[in-house]
Amino acid sequence: MKLTISIPHDPSQEADGFPLDIMSYSQEKLRSFERQCLNIISMVLSSKSFQGAVNRAFAAGYDVSSDNFSSVVEKLLHVSAQSKKGITLFDKIPNPVEELVSTALDGILSGLPLQFVSDIVQNFLDTKKSNMTAQMISIATDRFTKPNKGDTTAITSVTQFLSLLNAIIQNGEVPSTTAVALECVARLSQVHGKANLDAFEKILPIIVEGGLKNENDVVVLRSLRCLLSMLYI
Amino acid sequence: MRMMLSFFVLLDVCCLCCIFDLRKSANFSRVLGPRIVSLLPDITGVIFDKFNEYTAFQTELLSFLEALNERIPSFMTPYVSKSFQLLFDSSSRTSQKEDLQQVKEHFVRTVTSNISTDVCVDSLSTQWQHIHHKDKVQNTSHDLSDD
Numbered sequence: 115m116k117l118t119i120s121i122p123h124d125p126s127q128e129a130d131g132f133p134l135d136i137m138s139y140s141q142e143k144l145r146s147f148e149r150q151c152l153n154i155i156s157m158v159l160s161s162k163s164f165q166g167a168v169n170r171a172f173a174a175g176y177d178v179s180s181d182n183f184s185s186v187v188e189k190l191l192h193v194s195a196q197s198k199k200g201i202t203l204f205d206k207i208p209n210p211v212e213e214l215v216s217t218a219l220d221g222i223l224s225g226l227p228l229q230f231v232s233d234i235v236q237n238f239l240d241t242k243k244s245n246m247t248a249q250m251i252s253i254a255t256d257r258f259t260k261p262n263k264g265d266t267t268a269i270t271s272v273t274q275f276l277s278l279l280n281a282i283i284q285n286g287e288v289p290s291t292t293a294v295a296l297e298c299v300a301r302l303s304q305v306h307g308k309a310n311l312d313a314f315e316k317i318l319p320i321i322v323e324g325g326l327k328n329e330n331d332v333v334v335l336r337s338l339r340c341l342l343s344m345l346y347i
Numbered sequence: 348m349r350m351m352l353s354f355f356v357l358l359d360v361c362c363l364c365c366i367f368d369l370r371k372s373a374n375f376s377r378v379l380g381p382r383i384v385s386l387l388p389d390i391t392g393v394i395f396d397k398f399n400e401y402t403a404f405q406t407e408l409l410s411f412l413e414a415l416n417e418r419i420p421s422f423m424t425p426y427v428s429k430s431f432q433l434l435f436d437s438s439s440r441t442s443q444k445e446d447l448q449q450v451k452e453h454f455v456r457t458v459t460s461n462i463s464t465d466v467c468v469d470s471l472s473t474q475w476q477h478i479h480h481k482d483k484v485q486n487t488s489h490d491l492s493d494d
Contacts, residue, residue: 315382326393338411345418347379
């Protein structure tokens with residue numbers, strides 16, 4: 115199974131193999147074209163035929179690797195990051211590109227077993243693309259909060275994903291990313307808390323040290339909300 | 348000799364059982380909330396420190412403190428007095444928003460219904476001397492005896 119995506123973003127960039135001459139496009143026309151491409155991509159990736167193809171590939175025992183999907187996820191996140199330059203995570207301005215990318219990523223991840231999702235996040239974080247980390251973990255959390263009952267990898271993959279979030283909170287370099295990671299832990303705990311008590315217990319001291327004692331107001335607030343949601347599990 | 352050997356074997360078995368029991372009791376709780384107990388000194392310390400510093404978050408901080416009192420009341424007993432002090436201090440200092448006032452009232456209700464009356468009365472009585480009294484007040488013992 116091979117999945118590639120090519121989205122033109124800059125007229126000066128190399129566009130070999132692209133069926134249109136985008137060199138003559140204005141920035142405005144290119145943005146509009148980019149949105150149309152994303153619209154098609156999000157429709158294809160969230161379509162039943164794509165989901166069915168992914169399911170069939172796994173059922174038939176094809177040699178599917180998380181690497182097959184990692185590059186697509188990275189490209190989509192890159193497009194999203196480009197579209198929100200100058201906008202912070204706390205701004206609530208609607209961003210159509212970001213929404214389309216989220217739909218596309220949701221489409222890819224919803225067809226994959228949780229272990230693959232966790233591996234994709236791991237691969238992504240290893241490359242240290244910090245400006246896209248928040249969106250990556252947020253979308254992966256969306257997937258983790260909708261587990262398939264037959265997915266036998268759930269417990270191990272939740273533990274792996276939690277350890278990634280744990281590292282982000284402990285690191286605490288980017289407050290906005292730390293805040294999103296805390297929100298992800300809170301959401302995960304609602305769905306997987308009871309089945310993974312030990313894994314969630316391990317993250318509690320990190321939330322206190324890296325979150326509650328943080329100097330950033332938003333991080334402190336998210337830590338409180340995270341601990342509050344975990345308190346009722 | 349055989350009796351002694353059997354006795355030691357039995358002793359070993361008992362020891363093993365005890366060890367397993369202890370290991371089980373370390374993870375006694377089947378819910379996550381009470382596993383926060385070991386972190387309580389740190390958590391309450393941060394809440395008490397930040398309550399006056401982060402006035403915008405007072406509602407959140409108090410709601411969390413209330414949740415702790417509701418979820419693990421017996422472990423919150425040592426912090427009741429300090430919690431009341433926080434309420435009284437903030438009431439006398441700042442003009443309060445209506446929602447914060449409601450959260451405070453709810454907090455007091457939760458504490459009084461989850462923590463034993465003895466602890467609550469004891470904690471409240473220790474606050475008497477810290478409260479600024481505008482008017483001349485009667486002696487506390489008089490009040491109690493009148494009732």
